[in-house]
Each structure stands twice: as C-alpha cells, then as structure tokens.
Amino acid sequence: MPSQSEKKGKLYIVGIGPGSVEQLTVHARDVILNADYVLGNDTYLDQIEELLTTQNIYRSSMGKEVDRAKEAVKLAENNVAVMVSGGDANVYGMAGIVIEVAESNNLDVEIEVVPGVTAMLASASVLGAPVVVDAATISLSDLLTPWEVIEKRLSAAADAGFIISLYNPKSRQRTSNFERAIEIIRKFREDSVPVGLVKNALRGDEQEYIVTTLGEVLEYNDWVDMRTAIVICNSDSRIWNSPNGDKIITPRGYHRKYEY
Amino acid sequence: MPSQSEKKGKLYIVGIGPGSVEQLTVHARDVILNADYVLGNDTYLDQIEELLTTQNIYRSSMGKEVDRAKEAVKLAENNVAVMVSGGDANVYGMAGIVIEVAESNNLDVEIEVVPGVTAMLASASVLGAPVVVDAATISLSDLLTPWEVIEKRLSAAADAGFIISLYNPKSRQRTSNFERAIEIIRKFREDSVPVGLVKNALRGDEQEYIVTTLGEVLEYNDWVDMRTAIVICNSDSRIWNSPNGDKIITPRGYHRKYEY
Incomplete structure (x- = not known):
C-alpha cells in the first residue's frame, strides 16, 4: 500500500452516453464506481444514480461548468476525481473546459478522457x-x-x-x-x-x-x-x-x- | 417457455467500439453474450474473443460485407443474430448494408441497432x-x-x-x-x-x-x-x-x- 504522502490523484472526464446506465461503456462505469469524487450537474448525476454509492458527490447546476471544472481540478491533485459529461466527453462535453482549467493550473496528475455514445x-x-x-x-x-x-x-x-x-x-x-x-x-x-x-x-x-x-x-x-x-x-x-x-x-x- | 413454433428471431447490429472489451457499452456486451449467432469479420471477432463462448460464430473476411449481411438477415428470421461492426454501427459501419438487405427481404422481425464509440x-x-x-x-x-x-x-x-x-x-x-x-x-x-x-x-x-x-x-x-x-x-x-x-x-x- 502506498503511504498517504505517496498518494497521487487522477482526473477523469467521463462521457456517460445518452442517459441510461446500460449505455455507458464498461470502462466508464468502472471508473465511476471506483472514484473518490464524482462531479456533475443534476441531470447527468440523476442518470447514473444507481452507480453512486460510497463516492463523494459534487452537484452543481447547468451554467456552472467553469466552477465545477475548477473544483474537479483541485480535487484531482490528491484524489481520484471524475467529472461526468452527458453523451461523449468531447462532443459539446466537459473535456474542453476541464482540460483548459487543468492547463491554467498546470495540473501535474494523469488526465484520462473516457469516451461515450454521443x-x-x-x-x-x-x-x-x-x-x-x-x-x-x-x-x-x-x-x-x-x-x-x-x-x-x-x-x-x-x-x-x-x-x-x-x-x-x-x-x-x-x-x-x-x-x-x-x-x-x-x-x-x-x-x-x-x-x-x-x-x-x-x-x-x-x-x-x-x-x-x-x-x-x-x-x-x-x-x-x-x-x-x-x-x-x-x-x-x-x-x-x-x-x-x-x-x-x-x-x-x-x-x-x-x-x- | 415459448414453444419452438412461437420462437421469433431478432436482428442486432452492434457497434463494438475501438477494439477492447472494456470500451463496449454494457448493453452491447450483454447483447453479444446472449446471441444465438454472432457474425463479423475476423478483425472485429478477434477483438471480442473473450465474449464468444457458446454462440454460433459466422466469420467472413473484409470485402464480404454483402454476403455477411444476407446471412445475418436469413438467420434472424428464427434466431437472435448479432452482426458486429467496428466502432459505431452507423458511422461507416454495418447498420447500412444490413438494414438495406433486411428491407429488400422485407424482414419481419425486430431490428435493433446498438451504438458504440466511433x-x-x-x-x-x-x-x-x-x-x-x-x-x-x-x-x-x-x-x-x-x-x-x-x-x-x-x-x-x-x-x-x-x-x-x-x-x-x-x-x-x-x-x-x-x-x-x-x-x-x-x-x-x-x-x-x-x-x-x-x-x-x-x-x-x-x-x-x-x-x-x-x-x-x-x-x-x-x-x-x-x-x-x-x-x-x-x-x-x-x-x-x-x-x-x-x-x-x-x-x-x-x-x-x-x-x-
């Protein structure tokens, strides 16, 4: 086991597909299940409610994308943080703003974008x-x-x-x-x-x-x-x-x- | 249990995503696991090999798309037949030719297209x-x-x-x-x-x-x-x-x- 001081975060931006859990990729589902923090707006978090059990949840409303991205980048420094995006993480999704904020903070943890069905x-x-x-x-x-x-x-x-x-x-x-x-x-x-x-x-x-x-x-x-x-x-x-x-x-x- | 005479087929065209099993949607994986017949070219069937256990497999080579589509439509009359497509089933995928052949045969079973990560x-x-x-x-x-x-x-x-x-x-x-x-x-x-x-x-x-x-x-x-x-x-x-x-x-x- 790594000691607490060795623990390093990871930032995921995950496309959850059209809005039912069976349309997530197997990998997207597993990433969400194993997260420390899951961030998203109410609509998308509601769509994956059955996957949200022990993770810490950060909900915010539509229009608050920039604030949510900042929070995800901050959390990812020491935690496995997952930003969920409707559909695919790229196509009009959250990958853009999250990676922009990561860049402006020069975030030094691994960033993984998980695609989904747009x-x-x-x-x-x-x-x-x-x-x-x-x-x-x-x-x-x-x-x-x-x-x-x-x-x-x-x-x-x-x-x-x-x-x-x-x-x-x-x-x-x-x-x-x-x-x-x-x-x-x-x-x-x-x-x-x-x-x-x-x-x-x-x-x-x-x-x-x-x-x-x-x-x-x-x-x-x-x-x-x-x-x-x-x-x-x-x-x-x-x-x-x-x-x-x-x-x-x-x-x-x-x-x-x-x-x- | 339905009797043999009541049994009706179903035709799926399934996008398997970029080529690793964890990138299939949960639904795509389940559809393949529960199929009677799985049809595809060697490249795509190899990518999902671990999902192919008891199903009947119909392999054909690239360039044989029309023959494979005809076989899928024939099998779907009385069986659950799955045509696999690389990436998404629509985007340059097999949905087109399979549904064209189904139309020309006026196939009367349910057809379901299962999207994937293109x-x-x-x-x-x-x-x-x-x-x-x-x-x-x-x-x-x-x-x-x-x-x-x-x-x-x-x-x-x-x-x-x-x-x-x-x-x-x-x-x-x-x-x-x-x-x-x-x-x-x-x-x-x-x-x-x-x-x-x-x-x-x-x-x-x-x-x-x-x-x-x-x-x-x-x-x-x-x-x-x-x-x-x-x-x-x-x-x-x-x-x-x-x-x-x-x-x-x-x-x-x-x-x-x-x-x-």
Whole structure:
C-alpha cells in the first residue's frame, strides 16, 4: 500500500452516453464506481444514480461548468476525481473546459478522457442507418458561438452533402434557431430528404421518435425541445416503412457494386 | 417457455467500439453474450474473443460485407443474430448494408441497432479535448464514394471551421489520398493548426499517438496506415505540453465569458 504522502490523484472526464446506465461503456462505469469524487450537474448525476454509492458527490447546476471544472481540478491533485459529461466527453462535453482549467493550473496528475455514445450515434441507432456516410455535427446554441458562424457551417454542410446532426436545437432563450437552421438547409436540399427527430434516445420508455422529411419537419417544431436530437439526411437517403416501425436508410453505395 | 413454433428471431447490429472489451457499452456486451449467432469479420471477432463462448460464430473476411449481411438477415428470421461492426454501427459501419438487405427481404422481425464509440470519439479522448465544437467525419476511401465528392467535402468542412476527423486514410490500394486530403485542407487552414494522429486508440499497449501541426503532419505520412484516426483542428485549437504528455485543446468559448 502506498503511504498517504505517496498518494497521487487522477482526473477523469467521463462521457456517460445518452442517459441510461446500460449505455455507458464498461470502462466508464468502472471508473465511476471506483472514484473518490464524482462531479456533475443534476441531470447527468440523476442518470447514473444507481452507480453512486460510497463516492463523494459534487452537484452543481447547468451554467456552472467553469466552477465545477475548477473544483474537479483541485480535487484531482490528491484524489481520484471524475467529472461526468452527458453523451461523449468531447462532443459539446466537459473535456474542453476541464482540460483548459487543468492547463491554467498546470495540473501535474494523469488526465484520462473516457469516451461515450454521443447523441448523434444514439439517435442514429434509433432511426436505423441514417449516418453511415460522411456526417457533420452542428450545435444551434449561439451562447458560445456567433450565429453567423453557425449559419456558415449549416450552409457548407448542406451544400457538400454531409448528413447533418443538430445538437441543442432549442432552449428557453432560443426558440427560433431550429426553424432558421431548417430554412437554411432547405436552400440546398430537396423537401423529400428524410429527417429523424429523437427525444430521450435509448432512455427506455421515455424515448420517442418521428421520421419525417425536410419539407414537413417544421410541422413538428413545437415538439422539438432541448432534449431532441435531429438527423437531416441527404438525397441518397430513404425511408423504409418496415413491419416493425419506420427506419431511415442512407445507402453506403454498395448497390453500385453488388446485387442483393 | 415459448414453444419452438412461437420462437421469433431478432436482428442486432452492434457497434463494438475501438477494439477492447472494456470500451463496449454494457448493453452491447450483454447483447453479444446472449446471441444465438454472432457474425463479423475476423478483425472485429478477434477483438471480442473473450465474449464468444457458446454462440454460433459466422466469420467472413473484409470485402464480404454483402454476403455477411444476407446471412445475418436469413438467420434472424428464427434466431437472435448479432452482426458486429467496428466502432459505431452507423458511422461507416454495418447498420447500412444490413438494414438495406433486411428491407429488400422485407424482414419481419425486430431490428435493433446498438451504438458504440466511433473512432472520432476514441481518438479525441486520447488527444484530450480536440473535438468539443462542431465537427465533420470524412472517409478518404474512394471505393464507394467518388473522389470529387470527398474533395468537395474536405474543402467545405475546412472552409467552415469544422474540426475534421478523417477515417480510412489509407489502404494498400490508396496510398496517396491522405496526402491529397492534407493539401486540400491546407488551402483553408494555417500550418500552425494542431493535428492528432492516433493508431489503435484505447487498445492498451498497442495504442500510439502523435501530436503535430497541419504544416508538419506529412512528415509522418509513412506512419499513417489504415488503422490510424486523424483529427485536424481549427485555428482556435492549441497544444498543451502537459507534465503528463501532449494534449490538444479546442476552446469551447468559455474564455470569452469567464475567467479561470
């Protein structure tokens, strides 16, 4: 056993996936179970409640990311500290701000980022196979990114044929960004292009989804909220009304080479 | 117990993540453990070998994706059949071709896609926090996508400031696509932009990575192979030479609002 003076901390930033414990990676689950401290906002800590037993818990509310990151870096000097992040730790997740704070403190302990299933992948799995080709993720939150930049990215991605996965489509403050984004994409894509909307992806009975088209998606504008992931397909994509529910398929291109 | 005649199959397409069993989701692992049949190519089946005990195994080689998909759809009519896919089941994964074949057979059993950690997320976690903002995935394989389309996507993503994650940078047949892609991106981005190269991400001792810049990345051209994931950052990104190894940070933009 190392003596107390030899004890050294470690800082983990862990992506917990879409929000049910079975969708964590085995490693993410084990890291959380063995932590001294687990930090996160209420929403994400509630999603992994069954894993929180003997660890010390540091809860903070949304919008307090910087304070939480500072606390995690301080604790990690002498403890195993885990910052949880919704979805993946990188994609719009906590890895950025935590490592920025670690850098500014020149933190000298090991930092490990543990990846998780991000909303694009969770929602794609619910919809079938919409995202099997080149894809772009775009957040519609203009809190940290100017709207002009978001608009340029929407246009570029739509024009170049990327499957587009929209994050943060709405908040209480931003109710029109989703509609504006759809109108931009419609300048480049036909109304028949399939669109999938997924709420609470892979969270058991809470999950709901809608398969529609670019021309009709704004009919569901009121249904879309901050927990909705949106997948906008390209002109190769199609909807299969399968005996077990609607699915979206974006062909990879095998049909140009094989028969089936 | 249901009688034999009531028995109905189910078709799973399961993303197994970057290639070590602890990086599977808990659900993906459980689905594989409880399958009647597990289908996949040698590379992916070898990565989950410790989970393959009593299941029937159907191995096939790379390039035989269509045949394997047909077999999975046939088996799923009366069995629990699992097609494994490297990384995520959607992102350049097997969900597309399997569901296409299911559609063409009008398969009437439940189909469940199980997401996994795709290479962009695995490599980002190794590098630190390069992918915390809008990102694009682009495959450099021109087997199923014309090179002109790939070129247009590279230009669009580079011009609009997306973090760019390159998949399939090389194969025995395509040795120059990686170099061509870098030259296209350099038209839009400064040579100082950080670039991360990760080989065998999160596969224990096999993992290797290089942190470099866009101006110097082609010095590592010979090191890049088909198992290498590449993350090309934007002009906001920076390299932190931390006491515990080089990391890439792309600031999310908190620094414009907070001090730390």
